[in-house]
Amino acid sequence: MVADNFFRGWPQHNITAIFQEAPGGGNTRDINSPRNAPAKTPKSHLSRVFWHSSFFQFELVAPVLTKVVTHTALAGKQRWSGIDLNNNLINNVTTKPTVLGAFIESRGDVRVTDIVLMTHNLGYVPLYFIAHAGRVLCNGLNIQSLASGQMRTVSAFATSSVIGIRETAISADVALPAISKTYEVMAFRSPAANAGKAMWSFDGDAMLLGRGIVDSRKEYVRSVLSSESSFDIDLGRTMDIKNGRTRYSSGGIVTTEPDYNGSFAGSPYKAIGV
Amino acid sequence: MGRMYPKPNKHIQFDQNGQRIWSSDGPPVNYLPEADWLRGPLTVAFPDFVKRNAYYVGNPGGGSTFCMSLITIIPGEWGPSGAGVYNLPDIILGTVPADTNHIDVRVNLSRTKGPSNYMAFAIPSLIPAGENHLPGGSCQCEAIALWRRLFEIVRVGNNVVLRRYQSVINAGDGMNWLSNNSDQNDVGGVRSGYTYGGGTNARLGHMASIRDRKTRPASPARKDRASGACSTQDNTNYASTFTGTFTIRPGYIKP
Numbered sequence: 001m002v003a004d005n006f007f008r009g010w011p012q013h014n015i016t017a018i019f020q021e022a023p024g025g026g027n028t029r030d031i032n033s034p035r036n037a038p039a040k041t042p043k044s045h046l047s048r049v050f051w052h053s054s055f056f057q058f059e060l061v062a063p064v065l066t067k068v069v070t071h072t073a074l075a076g077k078q079r080w081s082g083i084d085l086n087n088n089l090i091n092n093v094t095t096k097p098t099v100l101g102a103f104i105e106s107r108g109d110v111r112v113t114d115i116v117l118m119t120h121n122l123g124y125v126p127l128y129f130i131a132h133a134g135r136v137l138c139n140g141l142n143i144q145s146l147a148s149g150q151m152r153t154v155s156a157f158a159t160s161s162v163i164g165i166r167e168t169a170i171s172a173d174v175a176l177p178a179i180s181k182t183y184e185v186m187a188f189r190s191p192a193a194n195a196g197k198a199m200w201s202f203d204g205d206a207m208l209l210g211r212g213i214v215d216s217r218k219e220y221v222r223s224v225l226s227s228e229s230s231f232d233i234d235l236g237r238t239m240d241i242k243n244g245r246t247r248y249s250s251g252g253i254v255t256t257e258p259d260y261n262g263s264f265a266g267s268p269y270k271a272i273g274v
Numbered sequence: 275m276g277r278m279y280p281k282p283n284k285h286i287q288f289d290q291n292g293q294r295i296w297s298s299d300g301p302p303v304n305y306l307p308e309a310d311w312l313r314g315p316l317t318v319a320f321p322d323f324v325k326r327n328a329y330y331v332g333n334p335g336g337g338s339t340f341c342m343s344l345i346t347i348i349p350g351e352w353g354p355s356g357a358g359v360y361n362l363p364d365i366i367l368g369t370v371p372a373d374t375n376h377i378d379v380r381v382n383l384s385r386t387k388g389p390s391n392y393m394a395f396a397i398p399s400l401i402p403a404g405e406n407h408l409p410g411g412s413c414q415c416e417a418i419a420l421w422r423r424l425f426e427i428v429r430v431g432n433n434v435v436l437r438r439y440q441s442v443i444n445a446g447d448g449m450n451w452l453s454n455n456s457d458q459n460d461v462g463g464v465r466s467g468y469t470y471g472g473g474t475n476a477r478l479g480h481m482a483s484i485r486d487r488k489t490r491p492a493s494p495a496r497k498d499r500a501s502g503a504c505s506t507q508d509n510t511n512y513a514s515t516f517t518g519t520f521t522i523r524p525g526y527i528k529p
Contacts, residue, residue: 005286005298007278018286018298043306046373046526050286050301056523057302079394083342085334087489092394102330102342104481106394108419114402125405127380136407140400140414140424149419157404166402170418206290207276216276216290222302223528225294234410235376235527236429241422242351244443246414259443267410270376270527272303 005050008039009199015039016199016210020048053199053210058127058188058221060274065185067117071144071152071167076174077109107173108149114157116164118185127188128163129221130156131231132181135251135269137165138238142246143181145257150176163187184231186274188221224273236267305378305525312368312434312522316381318415318425320440322513323347324359326472326479327506328449329497331457333464334490341495343486343504346470346479347420347512349444354437365436370524372432378525379408379427383518385415390510392420392482401516415516419443420480423514427522434522447477457496464496471497471506483510 009016010031017039024034031040038045042052049055079092084101097103120126130137137156144152149172154165163185169176193211201208207216214220224230232251240247242262248255249266276290287297296302330342352360370377383406385399400415408427416423421442428435452467459465470476486504488495495502 004284005280007286018301043310043371044373046304046371046375049304049526050298050528051288051296052304054307055302056305056307056525058305081394081484083332083340083487083489085332085340085490087340089487089489100334102332102340104344104393104484108395110395110398112398128407129409130407136409138410138412138414139406139408140417142417151417153400153414153417155400155402155406157402157406159404164402166400168398168400168417202276205275207278207288209278209288214288214295216288216295218295220296220302222296223300225297225300228294228300233527236410237412237426238410239412239414239424239426241414241424241439241441244349244421244441246417246422246424250409270529272527 008036010039011199014053014199016053017042018050019045019052022048051214053193053213056190057214059191060219061120061122061126061187061189064274065118066182067185068180068182069115069117070178070180071169073178074109074111074169074171074176076171077107078173079106080104081106108171111169113167113169114164115167116162117183118163118187119161120163120187121161122187123160125158125160126163127190128156128158129186130163130165131184131186133253135232135253136234137183138248138250141248142255142257144176144179146176148172148174150174152176152179219274221272221274224271228273230271230273232269233272234267234269238267240264301528303525303527305523306371306374310371310524312370312520314367314520316383316436316518316520318383318436318438318516320423320438320514321352321359322511323421323442324350325508325510326470326476327485328479328481329469329471329504329506331464331466331495331497333466338490339464339495340490341486341488341497341504342484343506344481345483345485345508345510346476347442347482348475348479349442351441353439362438364430367427367434367436367520368522369432370429370434370522374524374526375529376525376527377411377429377434378523379411379520381406381408381413381518381520383516385514386517387513387515389512389514390483392418416514420482427520442480444478445480449477451477469497485509
């Protein structure tokens with residue numbers, strides 16, 4: 001049975017909230033009544049508070065941007081170093097030495113590229129999410145892994161002008177082939193309250209709450225109802241390393257690199273959307 | 275038009291022209307106000323690996339030899355439950371209210387000390403410049419053929435802690451070492467090939483860096499000789515340090 005939910009406000013205390021009452025009754029208009037404790041001290045009653053004017057929320061700055069990125073190929077490479085019978089010191093040559101000697105072979109090449117997904121030019125670093133395959137992107141996520149040791153990882157970042165991903169591509173003695181991936185980019189802000197606005201007001205046909213910190217014309221990160229589009233956000237650790245290899249678990253989807261021999265089972269996650 | 279109204283299921287919905295903004299049965303993801311955030315400097319330090327050495331003596335004949343020595347990295351697992359040099363203790367960054375069930379973790383880090391080259395490779399940092407969002411708190415910061423480095427900022431009780439891990443692969447003893455780990459053959463002469471040294475598990479060492487090379491005549495170049503031998507003194511440092519700041523916003527997501 002669902003408990004009743006209440007929408008109340010106390011302008012003199014600068015508080016507006018939607019919440020379930022706490023036990024203890026009291027005058028509904030008195031912020032100090034036990035029933036209104038979730039509104040008065042929300043961080044002690046978080047499971048009862050659905051929205052509060054003191055909370056920080058993620059307001060979408062611009063429509064969700066879907067970006068398809070072609071991660072380009074990286075050629076394979078072999079380099080030899082060592083010493084040969086003719087007393088030559090060999091340093092990172094790309095042609096296999098033909099004179100006998102002692103050599104070690106380095107296989108592969110490394111390339112680091114920052115890829116801009118969104119140019120926002122907000123002049124400040126916004127909060128952001130980047131979603132990939134329905135999950136918020138983890139730092140150093142392996143998006144491509146092949147049998148000869150080629151791999152490609154991505155990490156998200158934001159500056160005061162762009163949101164992007166850092167790609168780290170590693171080839172082997174053979175190339176890392178190109179691959180195409182799709183990312184959803186969301187930039188957010190958290191507007192400040194406007195002291196000139198009421199706790200609950202209208203601006204044209206838009207409803208404003210909390211002196212304008214919530215505006216019905218905007219979109220906010222929230223839990224989704226069935227049939228709404230969503231992406232998963234993890235509520236605990238998403239990676240584990242063992243035996244020099246990584247297991248990723250995000251949104252309940254597990255990806256394990258060969259030779260990983262740990263037992264990481266993943267963490268809870270929640271479907272959210274805007 | 276913006277509306278706030280009760281739904282038949284006793285929940286309250288906030289929408290604009292019928293488009294749900296949020297509702298009490300699908301509420302916003304709430305974060306506590308700025309006064310409750312945790313912010314501060316962050317240093318994530320990963321120690322050097324455990325190293326051994328490999329030593330090649332080449333005896334092409336004619337009475338002279340040459341040598342090449344390498345620093346090797348042996349397998350190992352570091353983390354909060356590791357013992358001795360493998361222990362990386364938790365670092366408490368702060369506390370969050372008991373009722374919160376989610377922390378939004380963002381860092382701004384740069385690698386201020388990088389590891390020595392591995393073979394021909396300078397090791398890339400997986401952490402880009404700018405602000406990095408760490409969903410779940412995990413951050414893989416180095417990943418190459420030989421090892422992975424990872425840190426996480428997670429909740430343990432009401433503490434928010436920094437945990438570090440590093441892991442070097444154990445590929446088994448696949449190197450073709452000289453028998454008896456000796457470059458001396460049955461008649462007392464020198465035979466060509468690799469021997470290992472430097473401590474326990476040296477057989478499992480991965481070739482990481484050429485330490486020294488001496489050309490013919492190295493009079494002679496055997497490892498056990500006082501002069502002419504290639505040095506096996508470790509001149510590498512595979513430690514890494516990332517430095518910057520963190521911001522943690524504790525919050526609540528309706529289960």
